[in-house]
Amino acid sequence: DGGITQSPKYLFRKEGQNVTLSCEQNLNHDAMYWYRQDPGQGLRLIYYSQIVNDFQKGDIAEGYSVSREKKESFPLTVTSAQKNPTAFYLCASRARDTLMNTEAFFGQGTRLTVV
């Protein structure tokens, strides 16, 4: 079955440590996105990528880094520079835009807690 997979579902991190969240899709989608969701604030865009080896900062990129070495994979690293990393992280992918409807498909999310 095609889909988008995030792992792990729950992640605990000690303060000062970097941690990497995995996102893999087998939908042959060109575009991939990382969002952060906090209570009462909806989804905020961290990074996005339209093609392999290229990505752009979203609205809240500080303290995060990404890579897009393969079309299928878009891992997100939460660095120690991110001051408030506890949140629900969602990865999404979308086919290359045309004039037709191209909705984003979301993974099940990773809930990161800093302890």
Place this chain on the structure above:
Amino acid sequence: GQNIDQPTEMTATEGAIVQINCTYQTSGFNGLFWYQQHAGEAPTFLSYNVLDGLEEKGRFSSFLSRSKGYSYLLLKELQMKDSASYLCAVRVLPGGATNKLIFGTGTLLAVQP
């Protein structure tokens, strides 16, 4: 800047109809999406509008007016399982060939018996 507004919470009765509004001020508008999200789960796609008018899909309909920067999601024959957050998202072109999806804060709908 980009701004999308939705009511924070709404309450409705099982079997009734509810309308969830979304207003937006964005640059390079290229389509509006509605998603449903149950607590702790991934958002799932409900509808898409890029031209003015009403799109109907079963119990769900979505309307768009680009001149007014306004959309609504209409849910008919409400069921208890419709209790969820409903997210309005606008696709924008930030000055290049790259599209971004900007989300509103979501509307938490509670369906009561």
